[in-house]
Amino acid sequence: MKPARVVLIGGSGFVGSAIANRLCAAGVEVSIPTRRSIHADHLRLLPTADIVEADVHDPAALARVVTGADAVVNLVGILHSRSGSPFGPDFARAHVELPRKLVAACTAAGVGQLVHVSALGASADGPSQYQRSKAAGEAEIRAAAPSLAWTILRPSVMFGRDDHFLNLFASLARSFPLLPLAGARARFQPVYVEDVAEVVWHCLTEPTAGGQTYELAGPTIYTLRELVEYVSALAGCPRPVLPLPEGLAMLQAALMELAPQPMMSRDNVRSMRVDNVAAGAPLPFGLTPTAMEAVVPSWIGSNSPRARFYGFRRHASRPRG
Template sequence: MLSKTICILGGTGFVGHHLASQLTRAGYYVVVPSRNRERHRSLQVLPKVEVVDASIHDDDSLDALLVGCHAAINLVGILNENKRGDFKRVHVDLVERITQACRRTGVTRLLHMSALNADADQGSSQYLRSKGAGERLAHAADDLHVTSFRPAVIFGEQDHFFNRFAGLLRWLPVFPLTCPDSRMAPIYVGDVTEVMVKSLNDKDTYGQAYELCGPDICTLRQVVDYTNRLTGLRRPVIPLGNGMSAFMGRIMGKLPYKPFTYDNYLSLQTPAVCSNPFPARFGVTPKTIESIVPKYIGGADMRGRYHTLRRRAARDKDSLSGR
């Protein structure tokens, strides 16, 4: 591998596509592992990006990926468990594998994607507790130069946030909305990836954890109402109380596609709003929702867009679990 090669673990997902593009523009070569490289032709067409067949849950494969790399970036994460123990396997055990592989291969720089409100002890959901445990484990590797990032929900073209609501609004004549009063400050994917690229060679970021939020603080009801207006559908939205939202989480979490789970409900009980201003050292002014979202929601065939996103979600499901 070349001297300025970055390995992005979990790089075939939404954030990974944007990050790979930014890294190549900054002059880096990028290696992205996948269990099926042929599913990710959109990455393969990027200059200086190599998608390789590999399992990141295998130590030998991890070592082969990292040998000669300038840095490793861990984007691996799942929102829901398919079976008990998946959160620990993906968010905690894999971090241990990555830090050990970095030591074996001489990679000393590690960027780690955590989540806003991640807390191993006090997190409101299994997801947040496992993300917190993984982040703590990454920073415990004090022989490595680790920087972690805690973004709020991330939006941008091909996201699974505004696009998901747009698709649901297209197909549901009436929209039952769980946890409508949940507060959040969505962050644009381009701002997240710009911060990550700028931090790579910034020694002052070593050992630091950065919360990343956008400038708009809104409720989930406001997000859905805004998406409803952009699509022009004007569907009736029925906000559900906490009891019914929790019940819906238990029921919908049993569906194969898991559109909403009880653990998602628990995560939404904690406001996804940063406690500090956006970190000034990166020189990034976070973009507003209104400056980005209308460019990809509305004015298009939402039925076709929804089917495309469902196919992409199914195709890239392995990328969310780092495969």
């Protein structure tokens, strides 16, 4: 059954925008709470979207936001936090305390369904605070049963037109002649953000999704080095990659942490000790994942013959794992 009204917590960002578009295309009323409405201005043209100014970390405001909703999708996630054990306070607030508040608010308001977007690699004994906090947040969601039908999604790193992943590598390649790279051998299985939005739609409309945890990934596994080489070539700026041993990577990350908006942290380096790949089928519900090479050239572009034929050479040289 199609929900009439869905609340997207964290819906003004990259992933939330794709999901909002998918839901509005289906005629669903979408409420998007945000602390500052200007952050969601790009969604105002969606015909059934309602931008609501609210601090979702405030239990009273959260209760008002979810009242009358058929379903809630939680997309809140952060990559950096002050340090702590087993995880820092910023991770605790965003990844653990907010899901706990959300479960309470949904239960009190009689919301029937909650889709929680976690992360591939979430684990209580993971090497990074990020991974451990994501696992703790999942535990808060699972504790909602049986009063609330929940579904947990664990996506790999997501790519799309406005992502901060592949576009970052393209920008760095255009700016620097050499790319020192932490975690060069770490393996990823990037998933297209539009595929994630489609999975969310199925979770909201298929009763079998209740109580399930799904991993979301793309069709191909890459090392981080391969991803950087592919994107830099596609951008017309092929650059040599200098893999950093973990000691140097941690030093580089420690220096980056001093920036107001760091690109990398030591906790991110620890996360890359574990491969970010799916254990089984890349997508649930029989969906076919979108290949990165099929869509990324449309926004990163190609300025060289080398970039145009890079994907063919990759697949011809050796089999993928």
